[in-house]
Amino acid sequence: MSALAPRRRTRQVSYGGVRVGGDAPITIQSMTTAPTADVRRAAREIRSLARAGCELVRVAVKDGDDLAALPVVAARSPIPVIADVHFDYRLAVGAARAGAAGLRINPGNIGSAERVRRVVDAAAEAAIPIRVGVNSGSLERDLRALARRDPARALFESARRSRALVEGMGFRDLVFSLKSPDALATVEANRLFAAENDCPLHVGVTEAGPAASGAAKSAVALALLLSAGIGDTIRVSLSGDPVREVAVAAAVLSALGLRRDIPRIVSCPTCGRSWIDVARTAERLEREIMGMRSGVTIAVMGCEVNGPGEARDADIGLAGSRGGAVLFRRGKIIKRLKGDIPSEFLREVRNFMRDKVK
Ligand code: SF4
Incomplete structure (x- = not known):
């Protein structure tokens, strides 16, 4: 109901x-x-x-x-x-x-x-x-x-x-x-x-x-x-x-589920276990994608505790892990990211969105 x-x-x-x-x-x-x-x-x-x-x-x-x-x-x-x-x-x-x-x-x-x-x-x-x-x-x-x-x-x-x-x-x-x-x-x-x-x-x-x-x-x-x-x-x-x-x-x-065309961002609050800067990544992501009209779910998670689960359930997701982060696309691990993770992840999100509208 x-x-x-x-x-x-x-x-x-x-x-x-x-x-x-x-x-x-x-x-x-x-x-x-x-x-x-x-x-x-x-x-x-x-x-x-x-x-x-x-x-x-x-x-x-x-x-x-x-x-x-x-x-x-x-x-x-x-x-x-x-x-x-x-x-x-x-x-x-x-x-x-x-x-x-x-x-x-x-x-x-x-x-x-x-x-x-x-x-x-x-x-x-x-x-x-x-x-x-x-x-x-x-x-x-x-x-x-x-x-x-x-x-x-x-x-x-x-x-x-x-x-x-x-x-x-x-x-x-x-x-x-x-x-x-x-x-x-x-x-x-x-x-x-x-x-x-x-x-x-x-x-x-x-x-x-x-x-x-x-x-x-x-x-x-x-x-x-x-x-x-x-x-x-x-x-x-x-x-x-x-x-x-x-x-x-x-x-x-x-x-409220009243606009399913608005992107959903799942991101953890981070804690002492986080391997990546979740807040900066999620904020940049929010600025860049909230105006898009495609009902994707995107996850940004700090570590291995809940990260892989949420990132796997999202259309595209990032989960911090020792030395970097793991990128998921539609439930599958695609690659490992190292270096400037927020920028790399945003590039992957843009590619994902582009592929989606093709
Ligand atoms: S996913 Fe990891 S880093 Fe994020 S809040 Fe949970 S335990 Fe902390």
Whole structure:
């Protein structure tokens, strides 16, 4: 019996051909840290994110300079670019016209219903989806007292209002997110929202924190939601390099068996018995292969205790042994590696991947 509930049935939207919701795979997304107006940095960051396996990317459009740069950034991006707009509806309208593959707004801070309508009309004209992103830090004023008593309910009420407003305008290409820095409030708010409509959900914990604690907090919330069948696209929010966010998101989906095309890395924590630098090898491996879409299992193990077993079970595996390491390919010992083992192993992994797609 599966530990996971069946996926919740939702409508489907498309961001420049990347589908979200319905029967589409659960996608990984992230956001650039560079200002969008800094086209070179933003484009470079997007390329790194895409290489790491990011499938949708969001950029901040906070002023006219960012808006002017958006078409160039979108044209250079290998993945669909979503414009993230707060406060000024004219920037959202401009982004829809400038080639954004989708918009992210928070109706609570865009202003009047009339301004929301202008954004909705622009999105409808451009045939792009809107994500309504409700965050605990930017709730409507009249929900703040409720937020202190029951943060999940306040997020849910805000999202419910926005849905009524935007769907009342006849627009249905919607994705919702309900986020708080509190993992359990995020889970509860999403459960409430998921129970009453069929909008796809972008799930994640906002402002989760620095790498280690943020990854743990995100993984807890994502596992609870995804195992209940809730979530159509995910973001792990970490302070720091967003490429790490993508690696964590990919590992969560892979661990839950929700994306079998994401590589699985098995590596030991090492101990005093290890013959090789497992951490450096596994980290280089992670950087290089997590963005690939081929469901291989790769093992990096330090010694003869569990090494041969795990390396033999993997598609390709490395097990440290006296004076070097042993390379396994599909359960068989292929050769012994000596010298610069991380580089040699990565070369073997690249060869393996190349042979696999032949
Ligand atoms: S596989 Fe070997 S090196 Fe790695 S943790 Fe186990 S005993 Fe230690």
